Amino acid sequence: MLSSPPHAAHLSLVCLLLLVGFEASLSVSAKPTSLKEVTDGNWEKILTGEWMIEFYAPWCPACQQLQPVWKEFADWGEDMGVNVAKVDVTEQPGLSGRFIITSLPTIYHCKDGVFRKYHGARTKDDFLSFVDEQKWTAIEPVSSWLGPSSILMNSMSALFKLSMFIRRCHNYMTEQLGIPVWGSYVIFGLVTLLAGLALGLLLVFIADFVFPSRRFSSPDYYQKKQVMEQARFIQRQDEDQEADGEEDDDDDDDDEEEHDGEKNDVWRKRRGSPEGRPEPKEQGYADEALRKRMVGSREEEQDT
Template identity: 75%
Template sequence: MASRVRSDTRMWESTPRLLCLCLCLALVVQLTAAGRASSLKEITDGNWEDILAGEWMIKFFAPWCPACQQIQPAWSEFADWGEDMGVNIAKVDVTEQPGLSGRFIITSLPTIYHCKDGVFRKYQGARTKDDFLSFVHDQKWRAIEPVSSWFGPSSFLMNSMSALFKLSMFIRRCHNYMTDQLGIPVWGSYIIFGLATLFSGLALGLILVFIADFVCPSRRFSSSDYYQKKQSMEQGRLIQQQDEDHEADGEEDDDEDEEEEEDEEDEDRPPRRRESPAGRTQGFSDEAVRKRIVAQRQDEEEDT
C-alpha cells in the first residue's frame, strides 16, 4: 500500500514537467512553421526593387491556375532551403499585382525568374525541389542568356508596360463597379470610356503642344529682331504699293495728254476726202461740187 502511494505521488510530481515539455514542443513547432512561412517572401509593386540586389528565385502564379497549385508544395520546400543556400525565394500573385505582370511580360503561368544582382534569367527546367536546388547550387543559370536591358524590369519600356497594365486593371474595376454596383448597361459603360478616352486625348494633345512651345520655342518668333524686321517689311510693302499707284496715275495722265495732243492735231489737219457709195466726194462744199459737175457737162458737150 505504501509503495502504491509513493508511485502515485511520483506521477503527480512528474505531470507538471510533462506539461511544460509539451508546451515547449508546441512553441518550437509554431516558431519553426513561422520561420518557414517567412522564408517565402512576397513581392509587390511597392517592394519589387528589393530583388535588384542579391540572388533571387521568383515565381509568378495565380490562385486559379492548376499548374501553379501543383508546383506550390515543391516551391515551399525549396523556400526552406533558401536561407541555407543564400538565395531569396519569393512569389508574386499576378491577380493582385498587375503592374509586375506587365513589368516582367508574364504570358504563361507559372513563370519562374532567376535574378542575380539585377540580371534576370528565365527558368525553363523541371519544377521539382531537387531541380531548383541543383539550378542554384550548380549555378546552371550561367548557361542561360540574360534578359536584354531593353526588356529589363527597370527599363523605361517595362515601366511603361507596368503603367499600362495598372491602367487596364483600373479600367476593368471601374467597368465592374458601374455595371454591378450602379446598374449601368455594358454598352453605356463602353460609351463612357470612349468619351473619356476622346477628351483625355484632346487635353493631352493640347498640353503637349503648350509644353513644346514653352520648352522649344520657334526661333523665328523668339528672336528680338523679328518684329522689327516685320515692321520694316510692312513699311517697304506700303512704300512699294504707293510708288506703283503713283506710276499708274502718271501713266494715265500721260495717256490723257497724248489723247489731247492727237485731238488737237486732228483739228489742225484738212478734212480727208471720202467717197460715198454713189461715187460722190465728201468733205467739200456743195458749190464746189456743182461747179465740177457743170464743168464735166461742158466737156462732154464739146466732145460731142
C-alpha cells in the same frame, strides 16, 4: 491520507497537454516563412543578391501543383544563399507587365540585377541543382532594354496598371452601381476623349513655353512686321511698274512692226517682190503684146 479523485487527475493531464500544444502552435506560427512575396512597391530589392522568382495566379492549375514544391525549395533556399519569392500577377499587374509574363507559371533567376528565364524541370532537386551548380550561367540573360528597370518596361508596367484600374472601374460600375455594359463603354469613351483634349492642350502650352512665339519673345515684333509689310508693298509696286513698262515696250514694238509691214507692202507694189523674183506671167504677157503692137505700128509708118 486523502488522495485526489481520479477525475481531477485526468483533468490536470488534459490541461497540461493543451498547454503544450498551444505553445507548440505558437512556436510554429512565430517561425518566419522563407518564401518571400514581391510586390510593385518592393520589387527593387530583387536587383541585389541572388533570387528565384515565380510568377503565378491562384486560378492556374499548373501553378497550384507547383506551390508545394516551391515552398520546399524556399526552405532550402536560406541554406544555399538564394532568395525564393513569388508574385501573384492578379494582385501585381505592374510586375506582370514589367516582366512581360505571357504564360503561367513563369520562373526567373536574378543575380545582381541580371535576369534569366528558367526553362528546366519543376522539381525541388532540379531547382537546387540549377542554383548550386550555377546552371543559370549557360542561359542567355535578358537584354538591358527589356530589363525590368528599363524605360520601356516602366512604360509597360504603367500600361498594365492602367488596364487593371480600368477593369476594376468597369466591374464596379456594372456590378455595384448597376450601370449597363454599354453605358460603361460610353463613359470610358467620353473620358478618353476628354483626356485626349486635355493632353493636347497641355502639349500646346508646353510647346509655347519651350519654343515661345516671336511676338512674345521680341518686344518690337509688330514694328518689324509693319516695316516688312511696307517693304513688300513697295516691292510689289515696283514690280507692277516694271510690268507696265514692259507692256508699253511691247506695244511700241507692235506699232513699229505694223509700220514696217505697211512700208513693205508699198515697196512690193512699186518694185515688185523684194526678193527680186519676176512679176507674174500674166503681167509679162501684157507687156510683150504691147511691145509687139508698138513695133508693128512703127513698121507700118516706115512702109508708108
